[in-house]
Amino acid sequence: MTNQYYEFFCPVKVIAGKAALEHIPYELTGLAAKRPMIVTDKGVRAAGLLEPVVAACEESGLEIVTIYDDVPPDSSTSVVRDIAGIYRSEKCDSIIAVGGGSAIDTAKAVNILVSEGGDDIAKYSGAGVIKHPLKPFLVVPTTAGTGSEVTSVAVITDTKKSVKLPFTSSFLLPNAAVIDPRMTLTxxxxxxxxxxxxxxxxxxxxxxxxxxxxxxxxxxxxxxxxxxxxxxxxxxxxxxxxxxxxxxxxxxxxxxxxxxxxxxxxxxxxxxxxxxxxxxxxxxxxxxxxxxxxxxxxxxxxxxxxxxxxxxxxxxxxxxxxxxxxxxxxxxxxxxxxxxxxxxxxxxxxxxxxxxxxxxxxxxxxxxxxxxxxxxxxxxxxxxxxxxxxxxxxx
Amino acid sequence: MLAKRIQPMVFQARRLYVELMFQVMGRALQAVSEVDSAVQSEAVALPKGFLFEMMVMPAGSKLIVEHIGNGRFHYHGDKAPRPIDLSIQFKHIAHAFLVLSFQEKTSVAFANDRMLVDGDISYAVRMTRVLNRLEAFILPKLVAKRAVKEYPASLHLPEKLISAARIYLKVATNFVETARAS
Missing domain, CATH: 1.20.1090.10 (Dehydroquinate synthase-like - alpha domain)
Incomplete structure (x- = not known):
């Protein structure tokens, strides 16, 4: 008998190709989400990559409630806490990450906090700590490399303790990854x-x-x-x-x-x-x-x-x-x-x-x-x- | 029919084997940390008081060792004095049996998702190196080759024999002391 054994898991819906961004409103509606928050960084905004995302949503009558565009290249626990605070105060009900590895990891961590509660993301660090599905979450990658849109891991720096906190759970996976060539053209x-x-x-x-x-x-x-x-x-x-x-x-x-x-x-x-x-x-x-x-x-x-x-x-x-x-x-x-x-x-x-x-x-x-x-x-x-x-x- | 009757006995034997192997490995970890400088230099990077556990999910056999400083381990049996710092958990006793009966290498078991790591992954990597080193010492080369990713080329027969004898002697002594104390 063969000794081979493996596990394979990828429940992320991949939406790829021309006009893929225009599927975002439909996908969010299907998840009963009406008040999305965008998590991104200054580079993405400066490159004009937010406009097609926002336009695609607005054209379908889906309002982007708030945009956080200050994710640093090496995201930290305090950034995650701040974004979660904005999400709650604006009564958002879903997250769209637009960016590279850092923006996506940050959005994953924010999703943990706003779904599980609390302000201390560190207590959810490790494998298998999260036991419930999180809020509706879409990812729009703007680089073609990290693959973070289909990984169940996020890494966030705890600046106080100077350590990198890993978070591993299949619940971190987004509901959908939206791959549109417009996002990497520039x-x-x-x-x-x-x-x-x-x-x-x-x-x-x-x-x-x-x-x-x-x-x-x-x-x-x-x-x-x-x-x-x-x-x-x-x-x-x-x-x-x-x-x-x-x-x-x-x-x-x-x-x-x-x-x-x-x-x-x-x-x-x-x-x-x-x-x-x-x-x-x-x-x-x-x-x-x-x-x-x-x-x-x-x-x-x-x-x-x-x-x-x-x-x-x-x-x-x-x-x-x-x-x-x-x-x-x-x-x-x-x-x-x-x-x-x-x-x-x-x-x-x-x-x-x-x-x-x-x-x-x-x-x-x-x-x-x-x-x-x-x-x-x-x-x-x-x-x-x-x-x-x-x-x-x-x- | 016969197979159905024998099955409970097979399960019981497997459970006892895994339990016994954990007891041997726990004691051997303590012993090898007293004998081998390479293990000591790996262990010394762990915090003092660091508690390491290997267990079978959900609440099966387990071994717990503590780094008591200077690269030395102390075997605690299956009772932890404090919350565990690093736990390597077999998902099922069948998976623990595969590894502990050397049918599947530890590294392959990790790759095959037979085990979960709860704790700092870099310490898990370090403890895996310690376990590999231990297995290279205490197992015959042919068996050790089935247990570790690569048998250490620098480990020659005289060193292996002397170290293995010292480790087994310490393990046996520890078993006797535990039996006397209980």
Whole structure:
């Protein structure tokens, strides 16, 4: 009898494509919500991305009761408390998050407070603390990378204690993720590249790490194919709405994949680097991906070789001997990074970032070893191994 | 028919096995923290008084150890003196049996969602390394390879034998002391 076992869960309704935003009023009405609050950040407002959302609602007679547009990049417990206060005073009954990872995580945390009660979000920290469905919640991603719209996790910083509080519950998942190409059309090139590489890493790690399963594999391979096919096209033509939609869908699919199969050493190193050197998450993913795949190579040769089909297409896959496909997949990813570097100077090594010093590598390695993602890496990672990967990624 | 009659006995045997393994592991955790410097250097990062629990949901067998400082653990049996700081919970006794009978690696059990972590995930990662190190010491290499993600290449036979003997001696002594005290 096979020992294989897996779990897969994604109850989020995905609403994707042209005029997707115009479905928001219908979706909220279906959830008996009439007084939505928008949670977003200043960048989203400045980029003019709120207008189509608000217009889509108003045109259907759905009034946006209030807009909170001051979510910081690293959201905190006090921000969550403040937004929950506004939600209550304005008698809102639902939340629409418009933004990237921080706005979405903040909205998830606000939803906990306004649904469960109280002002102290910290007491809901941890896994399985929330036992009831929360208020109606829609997410409109404005970056194509984090996949937060389909993950059951939120991370909020407790500024008083200087710790990051994780919240995990399937009730955090939004009722719907609204993916409209208009929301990512104006993303600057370096953010487009870094967030797409974030999604690429989610999908690649989902497909090669320990909790891979047939359903997450399907999402992961499809996401990789979409990113490989569309990323450079979008970099060359940022107004390519079809390409933008492909990247946004890939990000959601990669999010579904990794939230059901977890990630590995790339994320462990990336989380540590982000915490110590304050580099954007997507950039960290892009930096470490090929080096970690090389480290894991002998443990993931089979699945990594399969990815060549999605990274480089059927001709290259067929022309590459089976025993060379894993290496060819790594080369394809390196080539993609080189192309991105050519187009927007997306760094390929830690040295190229200009934000990391060589003497920080040991601290990054130590912190990475305690990251939860490392549990799911297919190859055991000792401190010396993490240091060796970092050294290779240095220059 | 026969299978139906035997089933309660099988369940009882499985429950007893898991209970016994928790008792052995709890004592062995205390012992390995007195013997092995690598375990001590992992444990020393835990707060003093940190209580770690492994249990079977909903209220099955459990083991509780406390970090008493300097990288040393103290086994508390199945009674915690204070609220637990970190709990690793098997969803079902069948899942605990799979892991404790070395049919499924601890890391695979995590990946397969057989267990839940309640507490700081970074401490859970650390405790998993300690458990792996313990298993590498006390189990024959062939069995240990089934229990841990990767058998440590740096652990050679003489060190393994000497450490395992010391751990088993301490575990046996602890069992005798517990029996005398009760």
């Amino acid at each position: 993303l600057p090139p370096h953010i487009t590249a870094a967030t797409a590489m974030d999604a690429m890493t989610h999908a690649t790690e989902a497909f090669t790490c320990m909790a891979k399963n047939p359903l997450s594999d399907a999402y992961a391979t499809s996401a990789i194919k979409k990113i490989s096919h569309s990323l450079l096209k979008v970099m060359d033509n940022p107004k390519d709405a079809d390409g933008r939609l492909e990247l946004a869908q890939a990000s959601t699919m990669a999010g579904i994949a990794f939230s059901n199969s977890m990630v590995g050493l790339v994320h462990a190193l990336g989380h540590a680097t982000g915490a110590i050197c304050h580099l954007p998450h997507g950039l960290c993913m892009s930096l470490y991906l090929p080096y970690v795949l090389e480290y894991n190579l002998e443990h993931i040769r089979g699945p990594l070789g399969e990815l060549l089909l999605y990274l480089d297409g059927p001709e290259v896959y067929a022309a590459t001997p089976a025993n060379r496909r894993a290496e060819a997949s790594i080369s394809a990813l390196r080539k993609l990074r080189d192309e991105l570097h050519k187009r927007c100077k997306l760094p390929r090594t830690l040295k190229e970032t200009g934000s990391v010093t060589e003497d920080q590598l040991d601290t990054i390695a130590e912190m990475a070893l305690d990251d939860g993602s490392i549990m799911f890496n297919p190859k055991e990672v000792l401190l010396e191994d993490a240091k060796a990967v970092l050294k290779r990624a240095w220059a």
